[in-house]
Amino acid sequence: MQADNRPLRADARRNRQRILEAARQAFAAEGRAVSLDEIARRAHVGPGTLYRHFPTKEALFEAIIQERLRSLIEQARAARTAADPAEALFTTIDATVADAQAKAELIDALTGAGIDVQSTVAAMTAEFRQEMARLLTRAQEHGTVRRDVGIAEVMALLGGVILALRGRPALPGMNPERALSVLRDGLRSPASAPATFEPGVHQPSPGQEAG
């Protein structure tokens, strides 16, 4: 009998890692639609083992999301003390996008696709949101970010950009940096100089341009 917090046995830990890794990849590639059997197969593990570690598909999904969200929250929290509030906000947005790119499951989480909202994930998403809200408020008080947008819009646009980055087929010619700069400049106060707009740098998206 186990007194509840003993560390996992070696093989269990190994399997747990394998499952998580397989799930990470699978969810990243397909979103929450992958079958558990598929994940088990990728992890070289029986479905029962998977079940032992994560009693529900939802549980596994949440575990994956949680690690990701936890790291995003850390970053946001760290940015709270940065000297330039606007830069702090923008940097965190950039980091989030970079992290989430190509991770279908995070998108599913941020956009709430089919999530049972009582979950830990909901709580962590809220926590992330709140950290972001703090950054936003600070930047607004500092005068560098326009005051007429709230955290809801920022998160929506952020989720949107992330999702857009994953469009399959990848939108040809799409440059995440440039997309983000639009978001950043749109958020800036008219007073403050647009830091990211650099007309010279323009490198037109290939294909489909108008004739």
Added chain:
Amino acid sequence: MQADNRPLRADARRNRQRILEAARQAFAAEGRAVSLDEIARRAHVGPGTLYRHFPTKEALFEAIIQERLRSLIEQARAARTAADPAEALFTTIDATVADAQAKAELIDALTGAGIDVQSTVAAMTAEFRQEMARLLTRAQEHGTVRRDVGIAEVMALLGGVILALRGRPALPGMNPERALSVLRDGLRSPASAPATFEPGVHQPSPGQEAG
């Protein structure tokens, strides 16, 4: 299945319309996850009939997307002759968002969620994209829209905003207009006055604001 081009029998045409209407509603409500039986039931039609008109779930899905894209393309094309190029672009963006909001299937299409892309849909998406590119180029030549973004980024952001609007549970306090205004202002040339930024209007998003 009909290889030649004989016009459809009257009842066949009626059924096709019913199926499309039912599918439109069903996909709009649930995304591509709805079962074909469900759609057939809503259309008051047997699944066999559905199959006769659309040999694959994908085929039906595409048909729906196509009509929607066709209408968006029309709008974009119409805007091409408008007096103010920037306004033409922005208006079309607004229209797209308005149209797509609450239509889960369009989001699935624009974001490419699980789509086999050899299809007509890909072609029409490209066409839509090209119309938008024309609007963008015109606005950039007119000087009202920054020159360092390409159509790829605009489409990405657009898709993103649309998706964000459908987040379930709906992001609390999210105001589509305000989110779009960020996108618009981010796209504007620094020279041109920001038309949508109205500091006084600010109505903060409820909940989760930083303390």
Added chain:
Amino acid sequence: MQADNRPLRADARRNRQRILEAARQAFAAEGRAVSLDEIARRAHVGPGTLYRHFPTKEALFEAIIQERLRSLIEQARAARTAADPAEALFTTIDATVADAQAKAELIDALTGAGIDVQSTVAAMTAEFRQEMARLLTRAQEHGTVRRDVGIAEVMALLGGVILALRGRPALPGMNPERALSVLRDGLRSPASAPATFEPGVHQPSPGQEAG
């Protein structure tokens, strides 16, 4: 589209019968523990077909029980007008035992093993019980059946005898008639002559008798 009460198509009816027959046999042999796949296999039918006809294991189970209970109810109702009330009761008891013998599923139903009680089966069981109660009351008023037992005890004993008959391995030397005669004589009023007790007939159960 079907206006709901059209008769079943020929093949559907045939399959439905095959499924019911297979289920009857399977449930009779194993009780509610048989797997649906097993039943489908016996019926030479895909699991999906089974599902189409009975959306739940419970639904199939209930269908089987219902036909059986319906017939028992008929019998009990018919006996209501018999000349000798005690004989009416006893005869119906006999018939029930004869019908239920070797039908594990009826036992499951009568003993309520794992039944969701809101069901039609519960209602029909109650109806059967009520018919039996009528027979009992009549026999008691007539003076031939002792007045200190209620329908609850009669049904319990009845279910018990039925179950006992199914003991696997079949209890060696067990004679249903003789077991029933004990039940009958136990139910009789002391005044009325025991009709079933016939000392001469005694045929001792083989095996295990004391030495």
Added chain:
Amino acid sequence: MQADNRPLRADARRNRQRILEAARQAFAAEGRAVSLDEIARRAHVGPGTLYRHFPTKEALFEAIIQERLRSLIEQARAARTAADPAEALFTTIDATVADAQAKAELIDALTGAGIDVQSTVAAMTAEFRQEMARLLTRAQEHGTVRRDVGIAEVMALLGGVILALRGRPALPGMNPERALSVLRDGLRSPASAPATFEPGVHQPSPGQEAG
């Protein structure tokens, strides 16, 4: 596994007892349907340990049944020397019922639900049966119990009453004493006065009585 007869180590013996106790409770509550993991958990023991002591679910089940049967056999054997043979039989019947009530697993055993019968349990059941047969014979020779029933019928009826007592949902209004009195009176010789029939005591079963 231990092939010789070395006494068990202290902890092994303790674990064995814990497992048996947990299994007793679990089987009593749910019948043979409980999972072994559940039993192991209740016993504060790993499933592997359980397996070491009982190589099969069936083996554990049998062990439980055996202890119960052993005690019933004792009782029957003790009753063999009682002054009044009929009373000895009836008392033992009563005791059996009392013991078995609410012990789902004994019922499963007595009714043979899904049992592979090569087992020790079969032997002990036979032994119990033989003790009961002795009581029956003695009572018949004494003239107080009718001679046309054998031990097979008595055991069948006995198992039946036990099972009836456990009907879930419990048969409403069912009074075990009254049910047993029917069994007793049915067994009595016509000559001997019915000891248990007491017309005045009648307390009708609630519900469902005929109108």
Added chain:
DNA sequence: GATGAATGAGCATTCATTCAT
């Protein structure tokens, strides 16, 4: 000898697709 993790066949159920009527 104890532990609890691993296994994998099995279960009820779903649904895109095919086919008899």
Added chain:
DNA sequence: AATGAATGAATGCTCATTCAT
């Protein structure tokens, strides 16, 4: 041409049994 029944592979999950630690 329409219908709706049939199909069967697949899904998420369970659990008796086996095995590494």
